[in-house]
Amino acid sequence: MTTSQRMIKNLYRDSVSLMQFSEKLRALEGIKQASAVMATENNISLLVEAGLLAGAVPPSPNDLLIVVEGRDEASTGAALDSAEAMLKAKSAEAGEGGVRRVPPRSIQMGLESMPSANFVLISTPGEYAAAEARKALQLGLHVMMFSDNVSMEEEIPLKRYARDHDLLVMGPDCGTAIINGIPLGFANVVRRGDIGVVAASGTGLQQVTSLIHRFGAGITQAIGTGGHDLKSEVGGITMLQGIEALAKDKSTKVILLVSKPPSPDVMKNVLDKAAQSKKPVVVEFIGADPKTITGGNIYGVKTLEGAAVAAVLLSKGRAVKKFSSALPAKYKSLVKPAQKKLKKGQKYIRGLFSGGTFCYETVLLLSEALGKVYSNTPIKKDEKIPNVWKSLEHTVIDLGDDLFTQGRPHPMIDFRLRNERILQEAKDPETAVILLDVVLGYGSNMDPAGELIPAIQGAQKIAAKAKRNLVFVGSVCGTDSDPQNLSRQEAMLREAGVLLTDSNAQAARLAAAIVS
Amino acid sequence: MVNKLFEQELQVINVGLSSFADSIQQTGGKALHLDWRPPAAGNRETGMKLALLVNDPKVEAANRTAFERFLAAQPILIGVASARNAIPNLGERTLLHAGPPIEWERMCGPMQGAVIGAILYEGWAADHDAARKLAGGGEVTFAPCHHFGAVGPMAGVISPSMPVWIVKNQDRGNLAFSNLNEGLGKVLRFGANDASVLDRLKWMEAVLGPAMDAALKVLGGVELRPIIAQALHIGDECHNRNAAASSLLFKKLTPALLKTDLPSDDMARVLEFIAGNDHFFLNISMACCKAMLDAGHGVEGSTLVTAMARNGVEFGIRMSGTGDAWFTAPAPTVAGLFFPGFSQADAAPDLGDSAITETAGIGGFAMGAAPAIVQFVGGTPQDAIAYTREMFHITMGVNGGFTLPPLNFDASPAGIDARKVVDTSIAPVINTGIAHKDAGVGQVGAGITRAPLECFEQAIMSLREAA
Numbered sequence: 010m011t012t013s014q015r016m017i018k019n020l021y022r023d024s025v026s027l028m029q030f031s032e033k034l035r036a037l038e039g040i041k042q043a044s045a046v047m048a049t050e051n052n053i054s055l056l057v058e059a060g061l062l063a064g065a066v067p068p069s070p071n072d073l074l075i076v077v078e079g080r081d082e083a084s085t086g087a088a089l090d091s092a093e094a095m096l097k098a099k100s101a102e103a104g105e106g107g108v109r110r111v112p113p114r115s116i117q118m119g120l121e122s123m124p125s126a127n128f129v130l131i132s133t134p135g136e137y138a139a140a141e142a143r144k145a146l147q148l149g150l151h152v153m154m155f156s157d158n159v160s161m162e163e164e165i166p167l168k169r170y171a172r173d174h175d176l177l178v179m180g181p182d183c184g185t186a187i188i189n190g191i192p193l194g195f196a197n198v199v200r201r202g203d204i205g206v207v208a209a210s211g212t213g214l215q216q217v218t219s220l221i222h223r224f225g226a227g228i229t230q231a232i233g234t235g236g237h238d239l240k241s242e243v244g245g246i247t248m249l250q251g252i253e254a255l256a257k258d259k260s261t262k263v264i265l266l267v268s269k270p271p272s273p274d275v276m277k278n279v280l281d282k283a284a285q286s287k288k289p290v291v292v293e294f295i296g297a298d299p300k301t302i303t304g305g306n307i308y309g310v311k312t313l314e315g316a317a318v319a320a321v322l323l324s325k326g327r328a329v330k331k332f333s334s335a336l337p338a339k340y341k342s343l344v345k346p347a348q349k350k351l352k353k354g355q356k357y358i359r360g361l362f363s364g365g366t367f368c369y370e371t372v373l374l375l376s377e378a379l380g381k382v383y384s385n386t387p388i389k390k391d392e393k394i395p396n397v398w399k400s401l402e403h404t405v406i407d408l409g410d411d412l413f414t415q416g417r418p419h420p421m422i423d424f425r426l427r428n429e430r431i432l433q434e435a436k437d438p439e440t441a442v443i444l445l446d447v448v449l450g451y452g453s454n455m456d457p458a459g460e461l462i463p464a465i466q467g468a469q470k471i472a473a474k475a476k477r478n479l480v481f482v483g484s485v486c487g488t489d490s491d492p493q494n495l496s497r498q499e500a501m502l503r504e505a506g507v508l509l510t511d512s513n514a515q516a517a518r519l520a521a522a523i524v525s
Numbered sequence: 526m527v528n529k530l531f532e533q534e535l536q537v538i539n540v541g542l543s544s545f546a547d548s549i550q551q552t553g554g555k556a557l558h559l560d561w562r563p564p565a566a567g568n569r570e571t572g573m574k575l576a577l578l579v580n581d582p583k584v585e586a587a588n589r590t591a592f593e594r595f596l597a598a599q600p601i602l603i604g605v606a607s608a609r610n611a612i613p614n615l616g617e618r619t620l621l622h623a624g625p626p627i628e629w630e631r632m633c634g635p636m637q638g639a640v641i642g643a644i645l646y647e648g649w650a651a652d653h654d655a656a657r658k659l660a661g662g663g664e665v666t667f668a669p670c671h672h673f674g675a676v677g678p679m680a681g682v683i684s685p686s687m688p689v690w691i692v693k694n695q696d697r698g699n700l701a702f703s704n705l706n707e708g709l710g711k712v713l714r715f716g717a718n719d720a721s722v723l724d725r726l727k728w729m730e731a732v733l734g735p736a737m738d739a740a741l742k743v744l745g746g747v748e749l750r751p752i753i754a755q756a757l758h759i760g761d762e763c764h765n766r767n768a769a770a771s772s773l774l775f776k777k778l779t780p781a782l783l784k785t786d787l788p789s790d791d792m793a794r795v796l797e798f799i800a801g802n803d804h805f806f807l808n809i810s811m812a813c814c815k816a817m818l819d820a821g822h823g824v825e826g827s828t829l830v831t832a833m834a835r836n837g838v839e840f841g842i843r844m845s846g847t848g849d850a851w852f853t854a855p856a857p858t859v860a861g862l863f864f865p866g867f868s869q870a871d872a873a874p875d876l877g878d879s880a881i882t883e884t885a886g887i888g889g890f891a892m893g894a895a896p897a898i899v900q901f902v903g904g905t906p907q908d909a910i911a912y913t914r915e916m917f918h919i920t921m922g923v924n925g926g927f928t929l930p931p932l933n934f935d936a937s938p939a940g941i942d943a944r945k946v947v948d949t950s951i952a953p954v955i956n957t958g959i960a961h962k963d964a965g966v967g968q969v970g971a972g973i974t975r976a977p978l979e980c981f982e983q984a985i986m987s988l989r990e991a992a
Contacts, residue, residue: 019950021562025542049567070567071950109911111918112560115948117579118918119538123557127533130549130556132541137563140576141540144948147580151530156541175526189535191554194545198552230531254527451548492551 010041010078012061013085016048017073017093024134027073028418034092039084040077045092048074049134055416116144130193131156131180138181139163146170146178154180154235155194161242164235168246177254178247183233184211185450187218194233195421195452198490202227204320205255207248209234209268212364213295213313215450215486217267220317220512222488223495226324229261230254239271239279249282256286264290265320267313269369270297283307289323291316295366296373296388299332313370314512334377336518343508344522347442350478351523355441358520359434360405361427363420364486364513367446368407371517378521379403385410400434403524405444421453428464435468435479442480443468444520446513447502449487449495456493457485458501465505480523481507484516564947565982575947575985578828584944584988587826591845592921592940595821595829595885599695600813601746605705605738607730609685612673612702618649621670623681623878624836625851629660629667633837633873638716638964639680640665645718646726647684653718669851671832671843674819675702676811676878679714679960680837687726688734692749692812694820701816703808705729705737708801709968714877716964728794736795740781747777749813750926752806753887757927757937762895763810764879764888765956765971770806775799811878814885821845821940828988829921830941833884833953833976837876837960842980844943844988852984854977859959861972862901871969873962880955880976886924886939889954889973890916894929894937898956901971906931912954912973913938919945919953943988946981 022030027045034043044061046052049070056062061076075092079085113119120126129145131138135158145152146167159181171178179186185196192198195211199218206228208214218231232254234247248266255261264286271279271294283290284304291308293316302309308329310316319329336344358375362368368386375382376392382403383394394401397412408420408427420427427445434440447457454460465481472479483502487495499509510516537556539546546558565571578584608615615621620643622636632640641656644665650656659665670677677683681704689702707725711717741747752773759769779796787795799805815832822831827845834841841851856874863869882888892898893913896906910931916938917923923936941953952975959970 019562021560023542025544070563108907108914111915111951113557114560114562114918114950115564115945116538116540116559117945118949119557119559121918123536123538123555125534126536126538126557127530128535128537130537130539130541130545132539132545133561133563136569137567137572140564140569140572141561143573143576144579145538147576149526149580150538151527155545177527177530189531189533189554191535191537191549191552193537193549250527254531257528258531260531451552452544 010080011082011085012076012078013082013089014062014074014076015089015093016069017075017096019071020073020096021047021071022073022096023132025418034075034077034088037088037091039080040088042078043076043088045073045075048072116141116148116150120148127151128153128188135159135181139167142167142178146174146176149176151177152179153183153186153193153233154178155183156180157182161237161240164237165243168243172246172250177232177250179233180235182237183235185214186233187228187231189230192451195450197222197450197486197488199231199488200227201229202324203229203260203262204265204324205229205258205261205263206231206265206267207234207251207255208232208266209236209239209248210295210366212448212486213267213366215364215448216313216366216513217265217317217320219486219488220314221321223511224317224321226321229258239268239275241272241274245271245275245279248279252279252282252286256288262288263320263323264288265316266290266292267316268294270294280304280307291319291323295370312374312514313366314514336522337515340510340515340519343519347480347508347523350480351441352477354438355477356524357439358403358405358442358444358524359400359440360444361430361434362405362407362446363409363427364446364448365407365409367513368405370513371444372405374514374517375403375405375521378518378525385412400437406430421448424454424457424460428461431464431468432471435471438475438477440479441524442482442520444516445481445483447483447485447498449485449491449493449498451492453493458498462501462505465507469506482516482520482523483507484510484513486513562950564950566978568982571947571982571986575944578944578985578988579948583826584828587824587846588829588921588942591821591824591827591829594697595817595940596924597696598817598820600692600701600749600816601695602690602741602749602809603693603746604691604741605688605734606691607685607734608683608687608689608702611689611691612675615673615685616666617685618664619666619668619685621668621673621675621677621681621683622836623670623677623679623876624834625839625841625853626669627667627836627838631838633876634962634964635716635873635876635960636680636682636837638718639682639713642713642718642722643682643684646723647686669834670878671834673702674700674815676815676881677704677714678706678807678811678879679877679958680716681878682713686730688730690809690812692809692816694816697820699816699819701812701819703812703815705733706802706805706808708798709804711965711967715960715967717967718965732791733795733798736782736785736787736791737778739785739787740778743781743784744777747774749809753810753813754926754928757887757891757894758930760895760897762888762891762898762956763806764882765958766895766898767806767810768803770810771799771803774806774809807879810887811881814881814887817885818881823848826988828943828985830884830943833880833955834878835875835880837873840875840977840980842976842984844984847984847987850987852980852987854979857974857977859957859972859974861959861970863959863970867961867969871961873960875957875974876960877957879957883953883955884941886920886937887927889956891927891929891937892954892956893932896931901973915951916954918949919951943981943984946978947985950978952976952978
């Protein structure tokens with residue numbers, strides 16, 4: 010085995026396309042490992058750690074570094090040559106009349122080609138995102154910052170500038186939004202309707218909008234705020250702007266807010282603003298007691314599903330029913346047959362999640378029903394899992410945690426890590442239920458069911474060898490307009506024996522009922 | 526505005542992951558994906574400083590002022606006089622040179638050769654060794670041409686007795702100067718300093734300079750922008766190709782010269798000299814550009830680049846809003862074609878004040894008008910147009926006076942905005958001759974190079990906003 014490297018000067022590609030490109034290189038004749046990255050300090054140290062780079066090289070973030078490990082120098086050399094050729098082929102596109110044109114490189118230059126642009130979607134590495142957002146705002150454009158790792162010190166001035174100029178900054182770390190019917194970032198294709206959403210959580214937003222679609226209603230706008238917005242330092246600037254805009258928006262009849270519980274001062278401002286809107290406002294502060302969320306036009310709910318149900322009822326002009334925590338009848342019938350499959354020692358739920366909010370909501374609901382639940386995102390400090398790689402009693406893991414995503418695509422895209430963990434849980438004689446979330450929509454894997462099913466079958470095989478059975482419970486977050494198609498994905502999973510519910514909350518309740 | 530967004534068609538500029546632009550398009554939205562890279566080579570401090578300047582009202586206002594002054598300039602070639610008499614405050618033992626400031630010890634070969642030649646020409650020393658000693662001994666003051674409103678190609682060495690063109694900007698009254706072009710081959714600007722070079726310089730001082738001044742007096746000055754405008758329509762870009770402009774000037778000068786009392790043998794040599802040098806207009810083109818750019822210099826808060834110049838060691842720029850400061854980086858090498866017998870190994874790094882032409886929007890910026898030039902780098906006429914088109918992205922506007930036939934008579938890009946250079950990482954393109962690295966060998970090739978981005982990044986970091 011031999012490793013070779015090549016630096017290509019002044020060539021920038023985004024991290025996702027480089028990961029796809031690295032995959033292509035791995036498929037080349039005689040190549041075992043390959044990695045193409047921008048030559049940043051962080052990437053270089055990752056390569057050194059992985060043993061692909063003998064020693065650190067000086068960082069040069071505008072240059073592209075390719076490292077390959079292969080059979081011999083002939084194959085690594087050939088791989089590097091074809092890699093360079095592939096990368097350069099793309100940039101040599103000829104324009105009109107054979108005259109080469111420089112593709113737009115900056116936001117301002119983008120405006121030359123798209124003069125009526127009104128929005129900038131930023132997904133650069135976090136260290137550069139604030140500067141790009143600043144430019145966009147100063148050019149009078151609304152912003153969504155998908156990028157994470159942007160500090161609050163950078164976020165606050167951006168949001169204040171935006172507020173003062175009546176512009177929107179969604180994010181940083183805003184994974185999803187739907188504006189004027191167009192899904193942005195990781196988002197589902199949701200019917201247009203009269204419910205306006207403002208959410209501080211990406212998967213929370215995906216869950217409520219997908220369920221609204223599933224329940225036959227639709228949305229006007231789904232505004233993401235990013236996870237820091239409701240901290241008292243930021244003061245909920247984007248959420249307040251969002252509520253105000255939806256209050257003024259003639260197409261919006263019902264407003265739906267989703268967030269983890271904000272700090273008390275921000276909560277007061279948000280609820281005051283909601284009250285001023287004079288429209289029905291459904292509020293899901295995940296984990297907060299709905300009774301603390303009150304006001305004439307304000308409806309505090311529990312669970313994301315509860316929020317979607319309430320919003321749809323209000324949109325149809327119907328009364329909001331009192332919230333019930335009981336498992337609906339259609340799922341109750343699944344409990345007994347599932348329990349019958351389990352052996353005596355199989356006691357615990359193992360939740361393996363790709364969506365952070367799905368994980369959090371599950372921990373909340375399982376704790377309520379079952380008591381102690383270990384997690385890497387626990388509610389109580391003493392329930393933090395000591396070793397994230399090994400489950401303990403009831404365990405629910407967020408695989409989208411930074412810990413798991415260093416140098417690896419997000420688990421909504423890349424199922425390898427979750428599939429390995431499913432097999433690992435199957436070997437544990439105490440595992441009863443494996444609880445999953447499946448997220449559809451743009452940005453996610455194009456066939457999640459197809460990715461999961463081999464692991465599910467593999468897990469059942471492992472269990473069968475030990476004369477056990479496993480119960481798989483899950484929910485699919487998505488719509489039938491998503492590119493993956495909800496009904497097809499659900500049918501495939503059901504076929505593989507997975508017990509599916511409409512929502513994440515019901516999946517947690519069903520799992521809890523099975524092990525109770 | 527937020528509510529207005531809800532009523533408009535969403536049009537997204539996508540910065541980062543290209544798949545996000547694809548999904549917007551697949552769902553019927555409009556998205557433009559940027560070929561983005563971190564500005565300022567990933568330096569976050571510069572990146573943020575730049576971001577704060579983008580579309581900043583004060584910078585925009587300052588740039589409008591600077592750009593208008595630059596465009597409004599009416600450079601007139603009014604005469605020729607010795608540098609001593611023409612250039613205000615030029616000290617007696619002062620030698621001007623190309624590019625940003627540099628001391629004798631660090632000067633490149635061609636510049637040292639030119640300095641020695643100029644010392645001998647002035648008679649400050651009797652021979653090479655004495656001249657070298659004088660240059661290194663601190664008795665000669667060296668200063669950039671740019672510090673005196675002057676520009677010189679290649680080594681750009683101007684000494685007090687040398688004749689210089691005087692260009693006056695009629696609009697604001699500022700003056701610019703350049704030395705007279707010696708032709709190709711063994712010449713001072715490439716560091717040659719033997720007797721033939723010094724004899725020619727003496728003849729230029731005694732005959733050519735006064736003859737030109739007399740002719741210009743007869744003409745009452747020559748407006749330079751119309752000559753450049755016309756030359757751009759005949760295949761010049763007025764930096765590396767001046768064949769048309771030199772001919773046009775010759776047409777103007779000859780009848781005027783004939784009206785002077787120049788003796789006929791001098792007349793013959795003067796006319797032969799001009800007719801034999803396709804680069805005769807270069808120095809005038811440069812002084813014209815300098816006069817235009819100086820008009821836009823010194824506007825507080827402006828990011829208009831007002832000079833790009835090289836001394837063979839460093840490349841330097843000046844910006845309107847940062848006064849006399851230079852922002853420098855190592856001079857790049859020039860990618861080009863070499864005359865038979867020479868190669869890249871013989872080349873000096875980029876040299877000369879002639880990049881003032883690109884700074885003013887001609888030269889490399891007008892390459893689309895001069896397809897013959899791209900042959901130097903083995904390119905096609907399409908490549909020439911592409912270079913010009915690329916420069917539109919880093920300029921403040923266009924120069925309506927200079928139109929380019931191959932671009933459908935579009936006006937040429939004009940007024941480099943340092944912010945746009947840093948934001949796009951598109952470096953200004955420069956057409957240039959390549960000097961041999963050793964003194965006196967002369968030009969060994971020609972080609973295309975780019976201004977180093979670091980200079981523009983430093984300029985952005987140094988800008989203090991107008992109060």
